[in-house]
Amino acid sequence: AQSVAQPEDQVNVAEGNPLTVKCTYSVSGNPYLFWYVQYPNRGLQFLLKYITGDNLVKGSYGFEAEFNKSQTSFHLKKPSALVSDSALYFCAVRPPGGSYIPTFGRGTSLIVHP
Amino acid sequence: ETGVTQSPTHLIKTRGQQVTLRCSSQSGHNTVSWYQQALGQGPQFIFQYYREEENGRGNFPPRFSGLQFPNYSSELNVNALELDDSALYLCASSPPVGSYTFGSGTRLTVV
Numbered sequence: 001a002q003s004v005a006q007p008e009d010q011v012n013v014a015e016g017n018p019l020t021v022k023c024t025y026s027v028s029g030n031p032y033l034f035w036y037v038q039y040p041n042r043g044l045q046f047l048l049k050y051i052t053g054d055n056l057v058k059g060s061y062g063f064e065a066e067f068n069k070s071q072t073s074f075h076l077k078k079p080s081a082l083v084s085d086s087a088l089y090f091c092a093v094r095p096p097g098g099s100y101i102p103t104f105g106r107g108t109s110l111i112v113h114p
Numbered sequence: 115e116t117g118v119t120q121s122p123t124h125l126i127k128t129r130g131q132q133v134t135l136r137c138s139s140q141s142g143h144n145t146v147s148w149y150q151q152a153l154g155q156g157p158q159f160i161f162q163y164y165r166e167e168e169n170g171r172g173n174f175p176p177r178f179s180g181l182q183f184p185n186y187s188s189e190l191n192v193n194a195l196e197l198d199d200s201a202l203y204l205c206a207s208s209p210p211v212g213s214y215t216f217g218s219g220t221r222l223t224v225v
Contacts, residue, residue: 043216101170104156
């Protein structure tokens, strides 16, 4: 069975500083990995995905994520945080076959302080 | 291209009632999934439809049922509502392999 772990319930960072939101996964085979962001009372918005290829994936709003197969991690990063980045972030993993149903992590609340 | 549209946006129901939530998928997407997101939790997978057939189901009881129509829109039906069914219900559509596009959700409150 596949699973996703987001070990931090909350991440606090000062505006302008780099941020990292952690994600580790467990799945059979080569994974499809995703990051989504959720603002209050809204659905999830797609940020980026890793399917294959370059381990460093660039996405929306200046976010990027690094796929590390040996550590089974897919951490979300941004070089310089903005107050407007404050939101709930979800990591998700999809298996490479079958019904492709993704599993989501519990989410990490990112708070960027002015 | 249009996104994913869900209706209604908010709903209040009484315990024991039945509810139907609706979702219009993004153009070109033939897979629709439904998720339940309780307060402070990540989305929990309910079921998925591909070309009008259910092709995956999460750990939800049979009183959660669904449909997908030929135009790939979808419905989620919940019978015999319980207080714990109160949550944000998210619909997402996708091509067979790729990222999901989520709707803004329906906030269901059961009293």
